[in-house]
Amino acid sequence: MPNPTAAMLVIGDEILSGRTRDANTHHLAGKLSEAGIDLREARVVGDVEEVIVAAIRALSGAYDHVFTSGGIGPTHDDITADCVAIALNVRIGVRDDARALLQAHYDRTGIVLNEARLRMARIPEGASLIENPVSAAPGFTIGNVHVLAGVPQIFEAMLLGLLPRLTGGAPLQSRSLRVERGEGDIASPLRALAETYPDLSIGSYPFNQNGVFGSNVVLRGPDAARLDDALARLTEIVGPQ
Amino acid sequence: MPNPTAAMLVIGDEILSGRTRDANTHHLAGKLSEAGIDLREARVVGDVEEVIVAAIRALSGAYDHVFTSGGIGPTHDDITADCVAIALNVRIGVRDDARALLQAHYDRTGIVLNEARLRMARIPEGASLIENPVSAAPGFTIGNVHVLAGVPQIFEAMLLGLLPRLTGGAPLQSRSLRVERGEGDIASPLRALAETYPDLSIGSYPFNQNGVFGSNVVLRGPDAARLDDALARLTEIVGPQ
Known part of the structure; x- marks a missing residue:
C-alpha cells in the first residue's frame, strides 16, 4: 500500500514579508518522514480569507492530510478556523469544551477570558480537538484538515499529540x-x-x-x-x- | 500604483523530506520587501514534472512575478528548465551563450564540460540569462518566471543581479x-x-x-x-x- 500523502499550509503575512522565518514546515517534514507519510507540497499564504479558503480546498482535495500552521490566536487577523469552516462548508461557533479548556487555563493564570480570547474557542462543527499542552487554546481536526498553532513550540507540541492518531504506512x-x-x-x-x-x-x-x-x-x-x-x-x- | 505581486516556487524533494531546510524563501521575502514587491504566496513541490508544470502555470497566471529555486543542476532530477518550457509552451535546447559561459568556467578550472554539465546550458527559447557569478551555470527569465539556483549562496548572488531589472533601479x-x-x-x-x-x-x-x-x-x-x-x-x- 502506498504511503498516505500530505500537504502543509502555512498561514501568516509575517512569513511573506520576511519578518519571520517559517520553522514549522521543516519540523513537520522530518516528523512525517519518520511516520511514513509523504509530504508532497507546502504553501505559504497571507492572512486573506479567499486565498486561505482556496488553498484549503485545493490541498484537502489533492492529499490525504492537510496540516495548517498559524492564524488561530485571539486577534482580528487570526481567521484560520473561520476559513476552514467556509472551505469545508460547515458552521462554526464557540464550543463548550474548548471554552472550558481556556477558562481553566486562564483561571489558573489569573487572566480574564475576554471576548478576544474567546475567539480561540471557535471550532467548526464536527471537528475533534487537538490538545495544546503549552497555552491551552486547542487546535482541531476536521475531515482531513489538521489545524495547528503557528508558534513553533506549540505547533510541535500539538503535532506530537496528533501524529499517533494518523495512520502511517511503512516509514521511509x-x-x-x-x-x-x-x-x-x-x-x-x-x-x-x-x-x-x-x-x-x-x-x-x-x-x-x-x-x-x-x-x-x-x-x-x-x-x-x-x-x-x-x-x-x-x-x-x-x-x- | 499598487506594488507588483510575486510568488516563490521552491523545487526539490530534499525540502519536503525534511533533509534540507529551505532558506531561499525567507531571503527572497526580505529582499522583495525592500524592493517594494509584494510576496503573496510560496510553494514547495517535489521533483515531479507534472506537479512543477502545474505550479508554474498557476503562479505565473496569478502574480506579476514568479521566482523558482532549485532543480537547475546537472543531475537527472534537475528538471526545472524543462518544466518551465513545458508550462510556457516553448521549445528548449542547449544555447550557445550559456554553453560558452560554462565552457569558459570549466576551462579556467580544468574540468571537462561533459554531457551532464551541458544540461545546465539548456535554456527555453526566448529567455534572457541571469548571471551566476559563483559557478557560471546561468539562471534565466522567461515571461514573468525567474529561474534561480537552489544553493542559497548562488540563489542570493543571482537575485542580487536580477532585482534591479525588475524594479527599474540601475542594473548592477x-x-x-x-x-x-x-x-x-x-x-x-x-x-x-x-x-x-x-x-x-x-x-x-x-x-x-x-x-x-x-x-x-x-x-x-x-x-x-x-x-x-x-x-x-x-x-x-x-x-x-
Whole structure:
C-alpha cells in the first residue's frame, strides 16, 4: 500500500514579508518522514480569507492530510478556523469544551477570558480537538484538515499529540554517501543507478564545506535490503571515498 | 500604483523530506520587501514534472512575478528548465551563450564540460540569462518566471543581479577575480577594500577544485568605472594570480 500523502499550509503575512522565518514546515517534514507519510507540497499564504479558503480546498482535495500552521490566536487577523469552516462548508461557533479548556487555563493564570480570547474557542462543527499542552487554546481536526498553532513550540507540541492518531504506512528509510567529487562527474552513474532502482528515490545534494566541494547522495525507500543493495552498488560505481 | 505581486516556487524533494531546510524563501521575502514587491504566496513541490508544470502555470497566471529555486543542476532530477518550457509552451535546447559561459568556467578550472554539465546550458527559447557569478551555470527569465539556483549562496548572488531589472533601479554590474589563496588570507584586505568602496557589494565565494583552494571574489555595483577601479585595486592588494 502506498504511503498516505500530505500537504502543509502555512498561514501568516509575517512569513511573506520576511519578518519571520517559517520553522514549522521543516519540523513537520522530518516528523512525517519518520511516520511514513509523504509530504508532497507546502504553501505559504497571507492572512486573506479567499486565498486561505482556496488553498484549503485545493490541498484537502489533492492529499490525504492537510496540516495548517498559524492564524488561530485571539486577534482580528487570526481567521484560520473561520476559513476552514467556509472551505469545508460547515458552521462554526464557540464550543463548550474548548471554552472550558481556556477558562481553566486562564483561571489558573489569573487572566480574564475576554471576548478576544474567546475567539480561540471557535471550532467548526464536527471537528475533534487537538490538545495544546503549552497555552491551552486547542487546535482541531476536521475531515482531513489538521489545524495547528503557528508558534513553533506549540505547533510541535500539538503535532506530537496528533501524529499517533494518523495512520502511517511503512516509514521511509534512507542511506547516504558523501562523495567528494563534482556533481557533474557523478551525474551519469547516478542516472544509471536510478534506472536500476526505479523503486528508490535518489537525490544528489551538492555541498561546499570548509573549502571541500562534493555531493551527498541520498537513497530513500521503504525496504532496507534494497537500500543496502543500492548503496553498495553506488559505492562501487563512484569509487571509494 | 499598487506594488507588483510575486510568488516563490521552491523545487526539490530534499525540502519536503525534511533533509534540507529551505532558506531561499525567507531571503527572497526580505529582499522583495525592500524592493517594494509584494510576496503573496510560496510553494514547495517535489521533483515531479507534472506537479512543477502545474505550479508554474498557476503562479505565473496569478502574480506579476514568479521566482523558482532549485532543480537547475546537472543531475537527472534537475528538471526545472524543462518544466518551465513545458508550462510556457516553448521549445528548449542547449544555447550557445550559456554553453560558452560554462565552457569558459570549466576551462579556467580544468574540468571537462561533459554531457551532464551541458544540461545546465539548456535554456527555453526566448529567455534572457541571469548571471551566476559563483559557478557560471546561468539562471534565466522567461515571461514573468525567474529561474534561480537552489544553493542559497548562488540563489542570493543571482537575485542580487536580477532585482534591479525588475524594479527599474540601475542594473548592477559585476567584476570577479579568482584568487588562489585561502579565504582567511584575503579576509582582512577584502574588509579594507569594502571600506574604501562602500558603494560596492563585495562577496567572497570559496572553492576547492582538483585540489586547488581559493575564492571567487565578486564585486557588484551600478557604475562600471568604479568596478574597474576596485578590481584593479583588488588585484594589486591580493597580488597577481
